[in-house]
Amino acid sequence: MSEVLLRASQLTRRFGGLVAVDGVSLELQRGTVHAVIGTNGAGKSTLINILSGELAASSGRVELRGTDITRWSQPRRARAGVGRSYQRTTIYPVFTVLENCRLAAQARHPRPWAWWADADACPHSVPAARDAAARAGLADWLDRPAGTLSHGQRRQLEIAMCLATQPEVLLLDEPLAGMGAEETERMLALLGELKAGHAIALVEHDMDAVFRIADRITVMVNGAVLASGEPQAVKANAEVQAAYLGGAE
Numbered sequence: 360m361s362e363v364l365l366r367a368s369q370l371t372r373r374f375g376g377l378v379a380v381d382g383v384s385l386e387l388q389r390g391t392v393h394a395v396i397g398t399n400g401a402g403k404s405t406l407i408n409i410l411s412g413e414l415a416a417s418s419g420r421v422e423l424r425g426t427d428i429t430r431w432s433q434p435r436r437a438r439a440g441v442g443r444s445y446q447r448t449t450i451y452p453v454f455t456v457l458e459n460c461r462l463a464a465q466a467r468h469p470r471p472w473a474w475w476a477d478a479d480a481c482p483h484s485v486p487a488a489r490d491a492a493a494r495a496g497l498a499d500w501l502d503r504p505a506g507t508l509s510h511g512q513r514r515q516l517e518i519a520m521c522l523a524t525q526p527e528v529l530l531l532d533e534p535l536a537g538m539g540a541e542e543t544e545r546m547l548a549l550l551g552e553l554k555a556g557h558a559i560a561l562v563e564h565d566m567d568a569v570f571r572i573a574d575r576i577t578v579m580v581n582g583a584v585l586a587s588g589e590p591q592a593v594k595a596n597a598e599v600q601a602a603y604l605g606g607a608e
Contacts, residue, residue, distance in 0.1 A: 367406075511545060
């Protein structure tokens, strides 16, 4: 069986009287892509925010390699190997591709005492940044200002910045959003390459892409899990078809 890197048990998040995430459990295994799908407002991004540590759970438990990290902060989870990307682009447009990746890599190897040192000569963050950019398909764009990249390349850069922190778990929130067919193909190829060494959670609305890349799918409706399993089983589920795949709002 695949190694479980991140496990969520009965996660719940309440905002006053609104239950945004309602008793969700899932496992992210190394070597697999676990897609989380559902209509807008189903609780997908809130779940990712809880898993990454940006949002505290009202109840439930999160484990990383068997260690309870439920109360860990987002920076501590990131240093322990949990990386994430966002729905909206979070790059620094005026910085180069390499500089964006280096800044991300510094989160894993902070050196606040070395204020006099040249950041471009850091023996930890610079090699990590170059490697991450190469893995994301941006090795030929290192000196290019991030703001001049195409939309698809910017999404690749976000993945590269995530990889620069050397994570084992990748939490990706709509990485295909706004992409054309060619850009989507490049991103799917990248995810296929990355999953061998990572556990990937993928929030995505492109169902064709989801059913091509996902090893397991969890469907959320109104904050709760409607169904979870292998893609074909989920696709054939009558409740899923009625609530989501069939186009019902």
